Amino acid sequence: MLRVLQIVRLSSRCSSSFVSRMRFLNGLKQNDDVCSAALQDAHMFLFHRLSPLLQRNHQGTFRTAELRTSDVQSLLENLGSDRTLLQEAVLIGCTEQNQAQFCLDIGGLDQTAAEELCGGTFVDLRKSFFLLSGAEAPLVAKAQALLRWHQTNGFCSATGQPTHRNRAGSQRTCSSSGIIYYPKMSPVVIVLVSDGERCLLGRQATFPRGLYSALAGFCDMGETLEETLSREVAEEVGLEVQSFSFSSSQHWPFPQSSFMMACHASVSPAHAQLCVDHSELEDARWFSQQEVLSALQTPPPQRRRSPPHPLAPPKTRRRSSTHHRVDPEHQILNRLRRVH
Ligand SMILES: NC(=O)C1=CN([C@@H]2O[C@H](COP(=O)(O)OP(=O)(O)OC[C@H]3O[C@@H](n4cnc5c(N)ncnc54)[C@H](OP(=O)(O)O)[C@@H]3O)[C@@H](O)[C@H]2O)C=CC1
Numbered sequence: 001m002l003r004v005l006q007i008v009r010l011s012s013r014c015s016s017s018f019v020s021r022m023r024f025l026n027g028l029k030q031n032d033d034v035c036s037a038a039l040q041d042a043h044m045f046l047f048h049r050l051s052p053l054l055q056r057n058h059q060g061t062f063r064t065a066e067l068r069t070s071d072v073q074s075l076l077e078n079l080g081s082d083r084t085l086l087q088e089a090v091l092i093g094c095t096e097q098n099q100a101q102f103c104l105d106i107g108g109l110d111q112t113a114a115e116e117l118c119g120g121t122f123v124d125l126r127k128s129f130f131l132l133s134g135a136e137a138p139l140v141a142k143a144q145a146l147l148r149w150h151q152t153n154g155f156c157s158a159t160g161q162p163t164h165r166n167r168a169g170s171q172r173t174c175s176s177s178g179i180i181y182y183p184k185m186s187p188v189v190i191v192l193v194s195d196g197e198r199c200l201l202g203r204q205a206t207f208p209r210g211l212y213s214a215l216a217g218f219c220d221m222g223e224t225l226e227e228t229l230s231r232e233v234a235e236e237v238g239l240e241v242q243s244f245s246f247s248s249s250q251h252w253p254f255p256q257s258s259f260m261m262a263c264h265a266s267v268s269p270a271h272a273q274l275c276v277d278h279s280e281l282e283d284a285r286w287f288s289q290q291e292v293l294s295a296l297q298t299p300p301p302q303r304r305r306s307p308p309h310p311l312a313p314p315k316t317r318r319r320s321s322t323h324h325r326v327d328p329e330h331q332i333l334n335r336l337r338r339v340h
């Protein structure tokens with residue numbers, strides 16, 4: 001209890017609310033007792049088999065369901081589950097008022113009954129990205145990534161013995177060897193290539209019909225950011241990058257958990273002839289400013305009737321103005337504004 005009070009005092013003494021929140025969260029990750037105390041009255045984000053619970057409000061827009069710990073306790077009882085399931089909740093953040101936010105997957109319980117009791121729907125993560133706005137999309141993405149990591153890291157890869165999580169869910173430890181595992185991400189580069197006049201966009205065969213996006217690829221072991229970027233552009237479209245600049249970064253939950261670094265790159269207009277590797281991309285082509293702008297200004301349903309058009313993915317705007325959006329639509333517009 002003394003440690004709980006120390007962490008609360010340390011957080012409340014800080015002049016900056018950001019510093020206060022970061023200290024508060026760090027305290028929850030480091031001390032199981034403090035974290036258990038915070039879980040007693042926390043904000044809870046529910047998932048069912050990794051799909052977040054969303055509710056439609058009176059304006060017809062979607063939000064994550066606003067549940068507290070006591071709501072989830074009642075829900076579990078009504079669904080015939082005992083309260084111990086709550087111990088599987090994972091810490092994902094805290095509110096401006098230093099109230100802890102946790103997520104919990106109730107995939108073992110009846111989905112329809114849970115939806116009826118909560119007045120919401122469990123929506124596939126990709127779809128929910130298009131329905132949510134503001135800080136909710138990145139929070140839900142982070143929650144799903146952490147839940148997935150716990151569901152798939154129950155055993156130590158060195159000893160084969162079970163691993164046990166700390167209260168916050170920020171790490172797992174092998175019960176036999178003591179090896180500590182932390183949530184894992186794959187670094188990815190996404191790059192908007194320009195020849196000074198046009199932007200290069202490509203599409204994979206699995207993309208929805210007509211959608212094009214900036215090029216992307218996973219970093220190989222030992223590579224720098226610029227080495228990945230140059231290799232991916234060379235591999236996918238056969239061009240040699242002359243220069244590049246870093247733009248921004250974000251967590252991306254697909255296909256597992258990626259840390260996506262967004263860059264701009266330039267190629268010489270004299271060497272802009274594409275040689276697409278069709279085993280990686282179905283198509284890649286240069287788009288003019290007018291093509292990109294008119295596609296982005298056309299509402300999505302009409303866009304589908306007039307392919308090809310650039311991908312306008314869901315916005316994952318961060319809470320603070322000091323954080324940047326990294327979605328390709330934003331990159332494309334910024335790049336075009338710089339070029340012209
Ligand atoms: N334009 C795009 O492609 C866009 C991509 N993204 C995101 O960018 C990331 C990279 O996508 P993509 O272009 O497909 O990547 P790559 O161009 O690197 O090609 C994907 C292939 O890389 C191999 N690979 C290497 N490391 C990994 C890893 N850690 N996880 C999975 N596969 C790996 C796999 O090959 P194999 O199967 O042979 O083992 C996989 O099929 C993903 O997170 C994707 O969701 C987002 C927006 C647009």
Ligand SMILES: [Mg+2]
Pocket residue numbers: 215216217236280
């Ligand atoms: Mg790729």
